[in-house]
Each structure stands twice: as structure tokens, then as C-alpha cells.
Amino acid sequence: MKIEEIEDEIREEFALFDDWEDRYNYIIDMGKDLPLIDPALKTDDRLIKGCQSRVWLRAEHQDGKIMYTADSDAIITKGIISMLIRVLSGQKPEEIVQSQVTFIDDIGLKEHLSPTRSNGLVSMIQHMKHYASQYASLKS
Amino acid sequence: MEKVNDITTLWRKQFPILTQQVNGKPLVYFDNAATSQKPLRVIQSLSDYYTRYNSNVHRGVHTLSQMATDAFEEARELTASFIHAGEKEEVIFTKGTTDSINLVAQSFGEKFLQAGKEIWISAMEHHANIVPWQMICEKKGAKLKVIPMNREGVLLTEELYQNLSENIALIAVTHVSNSLGTINPVKEIIARAHTFGIPVLVDGAQAVPHMSVNVQELDCDFYCFSAHKMYGPTGIGVLYGKRKWLEAMPPYQGGGDMIETVTFEKTDYNVIPFKFEAGTPHIEGAIGLAEAIRFIQETGIENIEKREQELLHYAMEKLSEIEGITYIGTAPEKAAVISFLIEGAHPYDVGFILDKQGIAVRTGHHCTQPVMQFFDIPGTVRASFAFYNTEEEIGRLAEGIQKAKNMLL
Known part of the structure; x- marks a missing residue:
């Protein structure tokens, strides 16, 4: 699926919720479902320092596509990360x-x-894009 | 639900911001240690200044300038009497506590700190009382030493007392910890330090709003605090310093107001306090601070202290009904600050879900990263109370925490 199509899918899912609690329960559940990063890979070079919650990001390329895995110590942050990865x-x-x-x-x-x-x-979104643009310029 | 008593209702009425809704719920403001809310009379004093007598101070002969100067200097006098300073010249207006500490670190450090000497701070200092000392120690080749604390968040002052010597240039310690709430025995520290002739700076940012402070009784050499944590405006704070030190210290910044005569060859500096107040000061800030002091005096600092202790005890009782809370900072002598963690939940998530319920708390390291490192935690959730808070609001916090637990765990 294309990026826009997945984004639309998420928009539709969220249209079902009418209060903040349902919305956040869904995000928290997604956070809990996000596959954990191997602790050995949670190294400082993969750490995106936020002031409060920490985020680790790992990017790889496979057949001309970028694959991301990520993790955070805060569950709401993790839920949002899981959507970014999905997209x-x-x-x-x-x-x-x-x-x-x-x-x-x-x-x-x-x-x-x-x-x-x-x-x-x-900064996580910036890092995701930065990795993609570096890979794109490497290819060309 | 507990009934809000009449006096609290009267107190709350003076703070317009408290009546609003946040995220569709009545605001519960428990971030008072970050900044307190402002009573209407303080807000009005600022607009009154700009409406009626805005003018630069200490310069003009015209009437408005005289009015502004009078109000500004009256603010200094009131501040001096509020903290029981010996004379008003010992009160210097700064941008805030951080600025006050930087002033002393740079100016005192420039003159009195030499290579090999030591500055002592404590394990529970705010970054504002760590970094300025690190900077000057690095510049001068001096050493920064730390008074340790125990797991309750109580300073192990013996460690300091056993190491007291003429080699210590200064001790800088917080009166009340912003992240733990601990009230430190500063009077004793000062007395012990003085037997070796060591001056002591006290960071009073978290003390002045909550308890009566008497700088002469404490006998501290420097005392720093901010207006915005004591119902006054942001951007203005105070450095109290003993005359003998302020006179011996070189100016911190150069500019207008701090000079006596200027030629291209040489400048003679003004007397204290002006020597340390270069440039146009925060005039309306000082006026707002004065109004905040009048407000505190009329409310009665002892009433404020008593009420906040009541709220602290009620909150501890109420929160103890919830399982799985770890408290960070359990000193016997505490100000109305509760730092805690819900086991298994990140403070960021807890703070966020509380905010959705209209409850404002602070989450994170509270500018005390070494404290978080000591307890090996990423941060805490901090609820800090002011006398205008209520038992009902504490009930809302307890419910909010319960909901956060249900959602997150």
C-alpha cells in the first residue's frame, strides 16, 4: 500500500472514537503491540534524545525500500511510533x-x-526522513 | 467530596486563571513549584504601571520618571523587609534565581576563587545551582565537591562538616529541593561553615513562597529567589548579599546605571546595589514583585505554610490508598511537593493522561538530572501545591492517577 493509503486507513480507524480515552486506549494498545527492539540494539547511536521519553530508531534497506524498527520507554510515544512505522x-x-x-x-x-x-x-520523523534521503542520494 | 472551606474560596477568588476549564474539565493546577499563579492585584499592578507611570528609572527629572523610580525603589525596600535584610542596598534585582546564582559564581568566583580551592554544592541541586559553579571552577582550576544524600532525600551533612577547611571558597546549597521537597538544615550548614570563614549561598527559589525567611537569622552570605514562584511576574528575581561581599565583588555586567563616571580610559563603578544592575531594569517586574509581597503579607506567610502542610498531609493520605506508587523524596522535613512514580508506567505517559483530565503536574527530571541518576529513574511525576489548592482537587488527582493506572498498566 502507498503511504497515503495507509494514512487514510488510520484516519478511518480513528474516526470511530468519540472521546480521548478511547483514542488513547487504542494508541496504548498499539504501543504494547509494537515489537520490541533487541536490547543489544538500543545503543546510543540509535537513541534519539527527547527531554522526557527516549526513542530508539533503527533503519535498514531491503530491495530499494527502507525498513524501520523503533522503540520508546513511554507507551504513548510508542503507540505513535507504531503508526509512523506502519505508514x-x-x-x-x-x-x-x-x-x-x-x-x-x-x-x-x-x-x-x-x-x-x-x-x-x-526528531524521530526527521531521522526517518534523513535516513531515507541519504539512501536515495546514495542510489542516484 | 470534601467541602472547600470559606477562606480557601476567598483565596481562590483572587486568582482569575483558576476558574478556567482545561480539556473540558475544571483546571487543577499542581505545578506550583514550576511557577505559581498570579493574583489579580499583581496582574493589575503591571497594567497600572504601563497605563499611568511608565518611564525609565534613575534618569529623568520629570514627574513620571520620579514616580517609576519611587515605585522601583519602594519595591527594593519592601523586598528587603520581607526577607529581613539589614539594609535595602543588599537587595539586587536580577532576572531570577538562575541569574542571581550566575552573578555570584562569575563575580565572586572571579575575585575569590583560585586554582586548587573547592566549591561545595549538594546532591539535590537544581541545574541552576550546579552548572554556573562548574563553569567557574573549570575556568579557575577549582574543584566542585558534592554533599551526598540518602535514599530518603536527606543530605548527609556530616560529609561536609568533616571536610570543612579554609580551602573551601564557598558553599552553595538549596533551602528546599524542587524535585524532592526536602527542607535542608541551611542554618546549621551556615553556622558550621562560618567557623571556617566560608561564605554560604542559599538557593531559596522553593523556600520563599512557602515559609518565612529571615536572612539575618540564617546569617547566609547570599540568598537567591524568583518572583514568579511567589505569585509575582516572570523575569525578575532577587539576589540578597551581605554588604561586605557585594562591595568586594567586581561588577558582573557593564552598561548604564552601574557606573559613576565613564571616560574612555577608565570607569568608576556605582555603589551597591546599582553596581550590579547594568541597563534598564525590569521595572514593572519589581513593581509586580512588590505587589506579590504585599499579597503574601496580607494573606500571612504562616497561613500559607500551614495550609500547604495540611494539603501535603492530606495528599499523602489520599495517595497512599492507591497501590503501586513509589515516592521519590521522603524526608521528614518537606515542603508541599510530592514526586512519585507509578510502578510500570513512564512519568511522561502518566503526566499526559492527567493533563487530559484537566490536571496540571510536571513530569521529567525537573532540571535535577543528578537526582534522577541517584535514584536510577528516568524522571518523576511531581505534584506541587499552593495554598489556593483544595482537598477536592487532591481527590481529582487520586482519581486521575487511578485512571492512568487502568489505562497504562
């Missing part, structure tokens, strides 16, 4: 670079991207 992992680098990941905004999670939350998500 961006397995996509072509050029498409990852161009994606605006607007779904986060649309499902009412914009506050998690504000600098005051300092949860490492903004």
Missing part, C-alpha cells in the same frame, strides 16, 4: 522523504509533536 516502513526512500505525515495532525495528536512535549517524536 513509512517498507516504502521507497523518495516517497518517505516527500511524505508530510499529515495523519498525526488529522487524528488529533498534533500536541505530541509540539516542542514543549519534548518526547523525541519530531
